[in-house]
Structures are given as C-alpha cells and as structure tokens.
Amino acid sequence: MLLLAAMVGCVQVEDRAVTLSNERNSIERTYELTKYLDHQLKEIKDTYLLYLGPPFSDPDFSPPRPNISSLAVPSAATRVDLWRGLENGARLAQNQRAYSVLLCAVRELARSTLCPYLQSSLLHFCSGLSGLLGSISGLMNALGVATDGHAPLTTPALSPRPALNDFTRKVEGFWVLRELQSWLWRSAKDFTRLKKRLRTFHNGAGHKPV
Amino acid sequence: MDYSCVFPQQLDKNNSRNTSDAVKMALSISTLSLLILLPHALTSTSHLAVISPQDPALPIGSSLTVLCAVSAELGLAASSLYWTLNGRRLARSTYTVLSPTELSVTLHRLNGSQQQSGDNLVCHSDNGDVLAGSCIYVGMPPEKPDNLSCWSRNTKDLSCRWSPGGQGETYISTKYILKYKLRWYGKEKECQDYNVGQPYTCYIPRDLAIFTPYEIWVEASNQLGSATSDVIILDILDVVTTDPPPDVHVTRLGELDDQLSVRWASPPALKDFLFQAKYQIRYRLEDSAEWKVVDDVGNQTSCRLAGLKPGTVYFVQVRCNPVGIYGSKKTGIWSDWSHPTAASTPNSKRLQTGSCDPKSEEHNSTLRQELKQFFGWVRKHTYGCTNVSIKLYDQWRVWLQKAHKTRNLVLQSGKS
Numbered sequence: 001m002l003l004l005a006a007m008v009g010c011v012q013v014e015d016r017a018v019t020l021s022n023e024r025n026s027i028e029r030t031y032e033l034t035k036y037l038d039h040q041l042k043e044i045k046d047t048y049l050l051y052l053g054p055p056f057s058d059p060d061f062s063p064p065r066p067n068i069s070s071l072a073v074p075s076a077a078t079r080v081d082l083w084r085g086l087e088n089g090a091r092l093a094q095n096q097r098a099y100s101v102l103l104c105a106v107r108e109l110a111r112s113t114l115c116p117y118l119q120s121s122l123l124h125f126c127s128g129l130s131g132l133l134g135s136i137s138g139l140m141n142a143l144g145v146a147t148d149g150h151a152p153l154t155t156p157a158l159s160p161r162p163a164l165n166d167f168t169r170k171v172e173g174f175w176v177l178r179e180l181q182s183w184l185w186r187s188a189k190d191f192t193r194l195k196k197r198l199r200t201f202h203n204g205a206g207h208k209p210v
Numbered sequence: 211m212d213y214s215c216v217f218p219q220q221l222d223k224n225n226s227r228n229t230s231d232a233v234k235m236a237l238s239i240s241t242l243s244l245l246i247l248l249p250h251a252l253t254s255t256s257h258l259a260v261i262s263p264q265d266p267a268l269p270i271g272s273s274l275t276v277l278c279a280v281s282a283e284l285g286l287a288a289s290s291l292y293w294t295l296n297g298r299r300l301a302r303s304t305y306t307v308l309s310p311t312e313l314s315v316t317l318h319r320l321n322g323s324q325q326q327s328g329d330n331l332v333c334h335s336d337n338g339d340v341l342a343g344s345c346i347y348v349g350m351p352p353e354k355p356d357n358l359s360c361w362s363r364n365t366k367d368l369s370c371r372w373s374p375g376g377q378g379e380t381y382i383s384t385k386y387i388l389k390y391k392l393r394w395y396g397k398e399k400e401c402q403d404y405n406v407g408q409p410y411t412c413y414i415p416r417d418l419a420i421f422t423p424y425e426i427w428v429e430a431s432n433q434l435g436s437a438t439s440d441v442i443i444l445d446i447l448d449v450v451t452t453d454p455p456p457d458v459h460v461t462r463l464g465e466l467d468d469q470l471s472v473r474w475a476s477p478p479a480l481k482d483f484l485f486q487a488k489y490q491i492r493y494r495l496e497d498s499a500e501w502k503v504v505d506d507v508g509n510q511t512s513c514r515l516a517g518l519k520p521g522t523v524y525f526v527q528v529r530c531n532p533v534g535i536y537g538s539k540k541t542g543i544w545s546d547w548s549h550p551t552a553a554s555t556p557n558s559k560r561l562q563t564g565s566c567d568p569k570s571e572e573h574n575s576t577l578r579q580e581l582k583q584f585f586g587w588v589r590k591h592t593y594g595c596t597n598v599s600i601k602l603y604d605q606w607r608v609w610l611q612k613a614h615k616t617r618n619l620v621l622q623s624g625k626s
Contacts, residue, residue, distance in 0.1 A: 053325035054297030055332065061297075063340040064258070114326050114383045116405055165264040166328055167343035 023142050024198055030135040031191035037128050038184040044121050045177050051115055052170050063171045070105040071175055073098045076182035088197060089145035091190050096136045098183050103129045105176045112169060132187075139194075257281060259333055259341035267347040267382065267433035270322050277314045278333035280341060288313040290336040295346075296324050320348045322381030349382030351435025355410075355428040358439050361449045361543050364479040365535070368414040368446065370401070372428050372439060384432040388412040393423045393443060420446045420536070450535050451543035452477045455489065455511075455528045460553035467520035467556045473512045474528050477545070480535070488531040491515070492547070496523040520558040525550040554618070 049057040065071065074094050086094070103126060110122035140146075164172070259280040268274060278293070280286050288307045293300040293315045306314045313333070323329050328345030335341055353376030360370040370388055374380075388401035401412040418424075424446070428439040455474040463469045476487055491504040491513055507513050518524065527547040535542060578600065585598045 051325060051327055053327060053330055055294065055330060058297050166345035167261075167264075167330065167332075170327065170330070170345070171340075171343070 023139070024195055026135065026139055026142065027191050027195050027198070030132070030139060031188060031195070033128070033132050033135060034184055034187045034191060037125070037132060038181070038188070040125055040128065041177070041181055041184060044118075044125055045181065047118055047121065048113075048173070048177060051113070051118055052174065056170060056174055063174060065175050066168065066172050068172065070101070070108065070172065071179060073101045073179055073183070076179065076186040084193075088143055088194060089140070091194065092136055092140045092143070092145055095183075095187055095190060096133065096140065098179075099129060099133045099136065102176065102180050102183065103133060105172075106180065109173050109176055112173075257342075258284060261331075261333055261342045261344040263344070265328065265345050265347070267349075268320060269434055270320065270348055270350055270381070272320050272348070273316065273318045274320065274346065275314055275316045276331055276344060277308070277312060278342060279312045280333075280335075282311055284335075286311075286335055291341070292334050292336070294330075294332050294334060296329055320346070322350070322379070323348045326381075326383050328382075347382045347433055349380045349432065349434060352380055352384050352430035352432055352437045353377075354437040355386065355430050355439040358426065358428055358442050360426060360442070360444060361451050362418070362446050363450075364452055364477075365420060365446055365450055365483070366418075367416065368418055368449075369406075369411065370414075370426065370428075371408070371411045374410060374430070375437065375439075380432055380434075382432050382434070384430055386410065386412075387429045387431075388426065389429060390414070390424050390426045392419060393425050418446055445538070447536050447538040448540040449543060450532050450538075452480050452530055452532050452545045454545045454548040455530050456548070458526070458528050458548045458551045460524070460526045460551045462553070462556055463514070465556060467558050468516060468518045470515045470518060470524065470526070470553055470555060471512065472515060472526055472528065474548070476511060477530055477532075480532055483532070483535055486534050488533045489513075489528060490531070490544070491526065491528050493524050493526045495519070496525060496552070518555050520555050523552055523554040525552055527551070556618075 055061045074097055076098070106122060106126050106129060110119050110126060113119040113122060259278055262277050262279075266274065276293075278288075278291060280288065280291065288309065288311055291313045292302070293305065293313075295317070300315055300317075304315050304317070306316070308314055315331075317331075323346065328347050330343055331346050332343040333341045353374065355372045355375050358370065358372040360368050362368050368390075372386075372388075374384075374386075386404070388404075389398055390401065391398045401414050403413040403415070405411060406413045422445070423443050425441050425443055427441040430437050430439075455477055457473075457475040459473045461471050461473075463471050472491060474489075480487075487509050489507040489509065489511075491507055492501040493504075493515060494501045504513065504515070515524075515526075527550050529547045530545045532542040581603055582600050585600060585603075588595050588598050
C-alpha cells in the first residue's frame with residue numbers, strides 16, 4: 001500500500017517536474033532573448049545617438065526626463081528588498097507592462113526617423129521586442145498569472161498625442177532608449193531569479209523560497 | 211503606414227482587482243525607489259523655458275536670431291544662461307539680454323546642418339542643465355534629379371534609378387517621389403518601394419501595361435524647395451532584361467587540349483514570349499583578372515571555345531539579352547552574368563608522364579633496384595614491417611594514378 005502511494009507520488013512529482021522543466025526552459029529562452037535584445041540595442045543606440053547629433057551623442061549628456069505617456073513605464077529601478085520579494089506573477093506583470101509601453105514608444109520612434117537604415121533597424125528591433133512580450137505572456141499563462149493580453153494596444157488613448165517640437169521629440173527618443181536599456185538589464189536579473197525560484201519550489205514543495 | 215500608439219489605460223473590470231493591486235505596488239515601489247541601476251534623473255515640468263523659433267529651416271549662409279524665454283518660477287536670471295550649438299558653447303558676444311527672463315543669440319553665416327535630424331541649439335542654465343532646445347535645419351533646396359533610367363525584369367515589373375543632381379548633398383532631409391502615368395491616359399501614380407538595395411532607386415512590382423508608353427519622372431522636395439526631373443517616355447517592352455541563363459555546363463571535347471564546349475539553357479521566365487535571345491560568353495584563366503568576351507554567339511545555346519591553353523583551369527560565364535521581345539525594335543538590356551563555371555583543358559600529350567617513354571624506363575629500373583634493396587634491409591632490421599616489398603610500392607603507384615584521374619573528372623563535370 002505504501003509502495004503504491006509512493007509510486008503515485010512519484011508519478012505526480014514527475015508530472016510536476018516535467019511542467020516545471022518546461023517552464024524553466026521557457027524562462028531560459030526568454031532570458032536568452034533578453035540578452036540578445038540588449039546586445040542589439042547597444043548598436044542601435046549608438047547609431048541613433050549619432051543620428052540625433054551632439055550633445056545627445058556626448059557621453060555624459062542627460063537631458064531632463066519628459067513627463068509624457070510614452071514614457072509612463074514602471075521604473076526599472078527599484079529598492080533591492082522590494083525587488084527580491086516580488087512574487088513571480090507580479091514580477092512578470094511588471095515586465096509585461098514595461099515592454100508593452102516601450103514597444104509602442106519604439107515604433108513611434110521608428111516612424112519619425114528620417115534615416116531609412118536606422119528606421120529599418122528600429123523596426124527589426126521592434127519585432128524582437130514583440131517576441132519578448134509574447135514570451136512573457138506565455139510564461140504568465142503557464143504559471144497561471146492573469147495577463148493584460150493585448151489590452152494596452154487596443155484601448156483608446158487618454159488624450160490625443162500633443163504636437164511636439166523636434167527637439168523635445170529627440171529628448172523623448174533619447175529617454176525611450178535609455179529606459180529600454182534599463183529594463184533589458186533588469187529583465188535579465190528578473191528571469192534569473194525566476195529560474196532560481198522555480199528550482200527551489202520544485203526541490204522542496206511548500207518550502208519558502210529565499 | 212500608421213503607427214499611432216495608444217497607451218495603457220484603465221483595464222477592463224475583469225482585471226481591475228489585480229490591476230489596482232499591481233498599481234498600488236508600482237506606486238509604492240516608485241515612491242520608495244532608491245536608484246540602483248540609474249543615476250538620479252530629474253523629472254521636469256513640461257516648460258522650464260520656451261525657445262522660438264522652433265525647428266526653423268534656412269538656406270546655407272543665412273543668419274538667425276533665437277530667443278530663450280525662461281519660466282519666472284525658476285528664479286533664473288537671463289544673464290546667467292548660455293547657449294550651445296551641437297554641444298559647443300557659443301560665444302557670449304553673440305548673446306543679447308532682452309529682459310530678466312529672455313536671452314537671445316544671433317548666428318551668422320550658417321553652415322549646412324551637421325546631421326539630417328537638425329542642428330541642436332540648446333539653452334542652458336548656468337550649471338549646465340538643459341532648459342529647452344530647438345532643431346535648426348540649414349541646407350539647400352534640391353537640384354533637378356537627372357540620369358533617370360528604368361528597366362523591367364521579364365516584363366513583369368519596373369525598377370528605376372536616378373541621380374540627385376548637382377552636388378547631391380542638400381544637408382537636410384530630401385524626399386524623392388517617382389511618378390508615372392500611361393502617356394495617353396491621365397491618371398498619375400506614385401512608386402512606393404524606395405531604396406531597395408541602393409539609394410535613389412524605386413521598384414514598381416506589378417500592374418504595368420505593355421504596348422503603351424509610360425511617362426516617368428522624379429520629384430524632389432525638402433523644406434527649402436522642390437525640383438522635378440525631365441520626363442522620360444518608355445515602353446516596358448523596350449527595356450526588358452532577364453535572368454542569367456541557367457544550367458551552364460562546360461565540358462572537354464574528347465582529347466582536344468585547346469578547346470572546351472559550353473552549353474546552357476535559355477532563361478525559363480521568357481519561354482512564353484516571342485523573342486530572339488542574344489547571348490554573350492566570357493572566360494578567363496583561373497589566376498587572371500582579364501576576361502575574354504565572345505560576342506557573336508547569336509541565339510544558339512551552345513558554343514565551342516577554341517585557342518585555349520592545355521592543362522589549364524578556366525572560368526566561364528554566360529549572359530542573355532532578350533532582343534526584339536514581342537516585336538520590339540530596340541535592343542534589350544543584358545542580364546547579369548551567370549555564376550562562374552570552372553573547367554580544365556586536358557594536359558598536352560607531350561607533357562604526360564607515361565611508362566612508354568624509354569628514358570623514364572631506364573630511370574625506373576634503377577629506382578626499382580634500389581627500392582628492392584631498401585625494403586630487404588627494412589624487413590631485416592625493423593619489427594612489424596614484414597609486408598614491405600616492391601609489390602606494395604607498385605600498388606601505391608596504381609593508387610596514385612587512379613587518384614589523379616578522379617580529380618580531373620571532377621573538374622570536367624563543370625562544378626561551379
């Protein structure tokens with residue numbers, strides 16, 4: 001009887017192990033995608049800053065951050081203890097919200113770029129970002145977390161986009177790429193943490209993760 | 211292409227509870243945030259200062275006066291502000307203080323813009339903070355585009371190319387639109403696919419009529435003016451080119467050591483059209499950069515190259531011109547050359563090493579004697595070499611000849 005129970009227990013654990021293993025694979029792939037996009041962004045950012053011209057291309061330049069809807073991302077920067085304590089679902093949700101906003105912002109950036117080569121690089125990057133968003137949504141589904149779905153792209157805007165002057169638009173573009181860079185750095189750490197937490201959960205069911 | 215974006219709004223009520231929790235968390239994170247990834251970023255109100263004019267466009271050599279009006283709340287004196295243009299500080303002698311909150315700068319004899327996105331003219335507070343900026347576009351109106359030429363691939367599409375005219379540099383973003391219309395029917399159309407591979411090109415993929423001429427021209431425009439090229443008139447059938455001939459094979463002609471036979475197929479895309487193809491062949495030695503062209507190939511799909519060097523590798527290419535397509539009187543446009551195909555002429559008989567030559571026989575017998583003696587010694591004085599004999603040596607020679615033959619066969623089959 002005990003043996004039977006143990007066997008059933010074994011099978012259940014195995015099923016769970018397979019599911020968790022799939023999720024860990026997905027997280028690993030999402031992590032790799034994040035690193036790849038981070039690498040791509042470095043090149044695009046350098047070219048884009050040259051396109052904007054000095055002082056944007058100067059190393060220490062930092063204009064004031066515009067307070068506009070296309071930069072209404074949750075801040076990548078956060079207190080260490082809060083970041084560590086983030087529950088898996090909330091962690092993924094923050095990533096999803098950030099990239100939804102940033103994807104839109106980069107598309108707008110691409111549209112208003114005069115240089116055709118840069119425009120196609122940015123659009124290519126957008127498809128990568130779109131893939132990342134898809135991966136995150138997929139992970140959220142697998143872990144049973146409620147997702148935003150495609151709501152951010154279909155609900156109407158709060159107000160029509162204000163007409164910006166070209167300089168302000170440059171500052172906005174500068175900050176979009178900067179936020180994107182921060183988030184890609186942060187996401188790499190987020191996915192590493194997620195992988196660790198899933199492994200801990202698997203090794204000792206009910207064990208409080210560190 | 212419309213990329214108008216919409217931004218996250220209040221989510222629908224199914225998710226509202228999760229949303230409000232998440233929003234609360236996001237708010238608490240942002241209010242308690244200690245930046246671990248970024249240096250401290252100053253969040254600004256939308257108007258620290260206002261610059262005018264915004265985004266002006268001017269011809270090269272113009273002068274411009276720009277005003278920076280700083281917000282009174284900041285408590286900054288106009289005399290403490292300074293200007294930079296493309297990151298370089300402008301001399302105070304060019305500034306004028308108009309009021310306690312207004313500072314202007316005058317720029318003379320402006321050069322063409324440093325980047326197409328516009329020169330960056332920025333108004334700074336005394337500690338270097340950016341208060342406001344304006345993009346200045348200094349350039350020239352476009353010159354008349356010229357050298358407009360077009361060609362069609364297999365009568366299906368039309369590609370056009372032009373030059374920008376003059377120096378080709380306007381310093382500001384200049385848009386080129388290729389327009390076309392059927393000569394005797396008024397409706398004007400615009401080409402959509404620009405810079406496919408190269409700048410100043412456009413591609414029209416479909417819906418082109420034949421047997422009726424088109425009028426084609428290019429319109430250039432930027433913020434300072436516009437210009438139109440001359441109109442060219444052409445019939446699609448007069449500017450047809452095609453794909454390079456496929457299945458190019460180069461083979462030896464038996465033992466002839468100074469000739470090669472070249473065979474190819476006519477381009478399949480034009481097989482349904484009435485036309486007489488013209489072909490051209492070119493060939494060169496493997497290690498030479500000089501091509502020899504055979505021009506009088508006519509419309510056959512084979513040719514014999516003569517007067518070649520024996521025992522040499524040649525590279526051969528073929529191209530096609532669809533002449534007289536659908537009765538067009540004009541010469542068409544040559545296709546690209548086919549991929550190079552390699553082949554070698556046979557070695558001249560005199561140079562072939564054979565065992566029938568009496569001189570080499572003599573040499574051989576001395577060699578064989580010596581080898582026999584050597585192998586005998588090896589068998590006596592070494593372990594494990596008991597099979598070494600003159601028989602093994604003969605087997606090796608046969609193997610060597612076979613290996614040479616296979617190598618030649620590979621070259622002959624004309625692998626490119």
